[in-house]
Amino acid sequence: MNMDLVVPIIITLIGASTPILIAALGELVVEKSGVLNLGVEGMMLIGAVVAFAVTYTTGNPWLGILLAAAASAAASMIFAFLTLSLSANQVATGLALTIFGTGFSALFGQAYTGKPISIFRSIFPEALATHPLWRLVFGHSPLVYFSLLLVVAVWWFLKKTRAGLILRAVGENDLSAHSIGYSVIGVRYAAVAFGGAMAGIGGSCFPLLLTPQWAERLTAGRGWIALALVVFAAWRPFRLFGGAYLFGLVMTIELYTKASGGTGGVPSEFWAALPYLATIAVLVLISLRRSGHSAAPACLGKPFLPTN
């Protein structure tokens, strides 16, 4: 196999996987606390547009990522307030958040349509990434390294820390956690804010990593795929990593078949639909394998209604 051909494909694959991975890890933490936030797509769009605007204006992608995280976390607080403080329906509120994020990003991004920014490249010196194989190690954007660190960090947090234990407890049995004396609402607010920030950073990958210009609905449903991946991964960070890269692969195939023009008689629309069909296929596979009980947190999506 030609190294010069394979390495760019792998780099494309990593690029396509990274935004879903980051957003899905955030949602995994949210769902582990017992909250179902369907607003991932909307929050990713907010993150994408803010990252683009800030990077375009200041030339500083770090600031862009930071403010993207902050903006999406702020948007997630609308959801948190409605569902946690006012115990509104989580499904409906999440949908509203996605509609809001779509509208907000389109409105806010209008001024930036057609303006270019530069891709947020590797922070390592060029010299380190001269050989194709070294490019695989040192040639990525900081966002990629962040996403990989995040997998380990989320796993470690949930499995090894007391705070993670409390978060899981809240998601498993909110009434019990409350009766022991933990603040269910407080834990969930924190989880939703984290999920929002991660969706924002995931969204920021689109302008900073993939397509360095603004377009409406830039994320094209990746937020929904992230949601599906959390189910696919049975709420486990390392499986989520595998799932995200599987989807990256599907999208890379789509990109390369489109680019090479040789679709072998298969219409290009089929390839465009493939990630979504693959999502459904994956959901089917996971439910076929699941034996009897679900790995979902027991309180997922249910409002917390203490009796006193």
Added chain:
Amino acid sequence: MLPRLELRGITKRFPGVLANDNVSFAVKPGEIHALLGENGAGKSTLVKMIYGIMQPDSGEIYWDGARVTVANPKAARRLGIGMVFQHFSLFEALTVLENIALGMDAKIPGRELEARIRAVMTKYGLLLDPHRTVATLSVGERQRIEIVRALLLDPKLLIMDEPTSVLTPQEVEQLFGVLRTLAGQGCSILYISHKLHEIKALCDTATILRGGKLVDTCDPKVETSRSMAEKMIGAGLKDIVRGADRIMGPPKLVVTKLSTLKLGHFDVPVDDVSFTVRAGEIFGIAGVAGNGQNALLDALSGEVHGGDSHSVTLDGHPLGLLDTTGRRKHGLCAVPEERNGHAAVGDFSLSDNTVLTARDRLGMVVLGLINSGAAKTYTGQVIAEFAVKALGPGAMAGSLSGGNLQKYIMGREIMQKPTVLVVSQPTWGVDAGAAAAIHQALVDLAATGSAIVVISQDLDELRALSDTLAVINMGRLSSARPTADFSVEEIGLLMGGVHGVDEVIDAIPA
């Protein structure tokens, strides 16, 4: 000696209810103090205030003589108050160790905590594997986690909220042993219950609540069960009235080799169950919670189908493959354990809830169209006949108290004059007045020739109510015998699933 805990004039008001009205009493160090009262007497509210889950509207709490405000459960634990809840605050998907760690306020490294847990377990004989997932444990084992969790904090006061309602008689004895040891070491125990014989056996003092007010503080050793019961209920006890010389009719409900599939991971299915209920007979099924009672009720009501049409027959008609509607048409009605969300829809009116089960037997549907007038009329009759406290047929089911909702549900089924009625936990969480009314209604229904199956965890209820008794354990049913032939010990052994007992009992000449 200063009391460990003293309450002065505690009052707590909820919308429409005075839960606690000027309650004052004291618990001495090392004392086992009973808090006695019916469901709804205000016991739970009172201990929730002691444990900091709620705040009193007025009144004072003293701890070792000093006035305190218990802002939250954490503050309670800091004072040295431990609590074991009636409904465990456990996390099924987590391990025993993780569950206990969650209950600790101090950060203790996992290994050290495990060592301390093992020490406490050995000291009190509460053995458990710390690495097992809670979902795989029995109810009695789960309670042990709660107790260990409380004991790890070296409490000076341990609150036990209805701890024995889910235990076998043998497990109850074991628990009492632990509690006596604790009290001997100077730990005060506040023991909440409505089971009088337990209080007589265990407690030094009893405080009796009725309707939120303190009625009496007495020595249970000198009181009789009857005298305490009358203080608790406030009037002379009503006994169940049975017609004399009842004769059982021919077999009505015949269950043959009924088995169900294991649905969920932690589900206990019914395994090869056979029994016969005759006309006029009340057939009791005892057992500790989680031993297949729910699966049995669902398999009898038709919510879950058996594989064989002859596994359930009524007057010889095979019902095994029919759904609930089909079985109701043949005269088999059922009342599941969970009232709100299973036997009734909380955010529907009572009238709409009537449509749920009575629509076919009472002709409330014509060509797919619901006759809401007929539903309303019937609901009104149920409310009147069973003295349901509700605003009328339009009242939301969820707005009724547990006892009133249960009276409505029982009335809804009984007034359909079923040939066979299967009920689970008919008086769970229901006040004594309503419980007596429900018991009487069941006895009266049997007197008209219906066959009745009562599934219950309350042995007192079953012994008072049923003609015939069997015990369910891990989905298997023991052989049935006249209730009077069973001793409490035998039932207890069967509930605990002691192998071979069936044979032993069969060997005893009746």
Added chain:
Amino acid sequence: MQFRLEKRAEPSKAMLYLTPIGAVLLTALVGAIIFSLIGYDGVRAVREIFVTPILNPLKWQDLAVKSAPLIIIAVGLAIGYRANVWNIGAEGQYILGGLAGTGVALLTRDFSGPWILPLMIVAGMVGGMSWAFLPALLRTRLQVNEILTSLMLTYVAIQLLNYLVIGPWKDPMGFGFPQTRMFTADQLLPHIIPGTIVHMGVPIAVVVALAAWFVMSRLVFGYQIKVVGSAPNAARYGGFSVNRTIWMALLTSGALAGLAGVLEVAGPFGRMVPSFPTNYGFTAIIVAFLGRLHPIGIIFAGLAMAVAVVGGEVAQTTIQLPAAAVGIFQSMMLFFLLASDLLVRYRVRMVGSNRVEVTP
């Protein structure tokens, strides 16, 4: 002083009906403030979006035409939501309805007669149902979440539409534009008011809503939907199959979304074009909630949302407000409505503080 929420014994009927109106008013108010802050004439934006379409009689026909698909789809979605079935892929089912209708239209080009349009309508409903079939199958057989599957299928539907209008269905006389041939006179919806754009779809929408009202309030079918949605265990106990109900709810909402799709393609569009998906399927979700999942409420909510859609178009031309602004107004409306739901279930009480001070 502090506020305390007290659960009402029964949901407040008054609040149930008043809160949607309050949500719309609050949206207008907050929208004016926000759009002023980001540099638009906020008051004018709100006036153009919420008031102009109502005051200008020339816009009334637009309101009727725009509200019809919203009402039809939302009525179907509301039936599903009542059963706790979360079909959010109505946009895809709407597209499939349009495509199925177009398919019949293309096949029947050489025929004429009054049977063609009804055939198209039936095909459209079947098309919508077909796109709801897979989510229903997966939900009932494998417990796969219908939210994700129905939504994913929307993206697939868009690609299917693109493929058809660029490929096999492209109008050979269309100068290379990706669109089908124009429908024939027998394939287009008749206009019911001469000289206007108001077509048959408008009365159909009203009939659909009224029929759904009757079904939901009087028939066992409606009762079954409501029981399954409120308490699935009670439904099983009452003798209703939860799976069968999920099937019926999803197929009904799919069929109605498909109906809306075929009415749009045979009405305002007159042919299939790539810009056929106009977000009706998503906007209808808001309409369903704003109408309190009640068919009659949905008629009013559909009209209110049509005002915002038409007003958004007005504001685009008069004050250059971007089309996306309407999305923000719509989501705000839903946010406020969901927030105000609390008032239906709880009453807010002011209570004095009477905590005992800490003296340990």
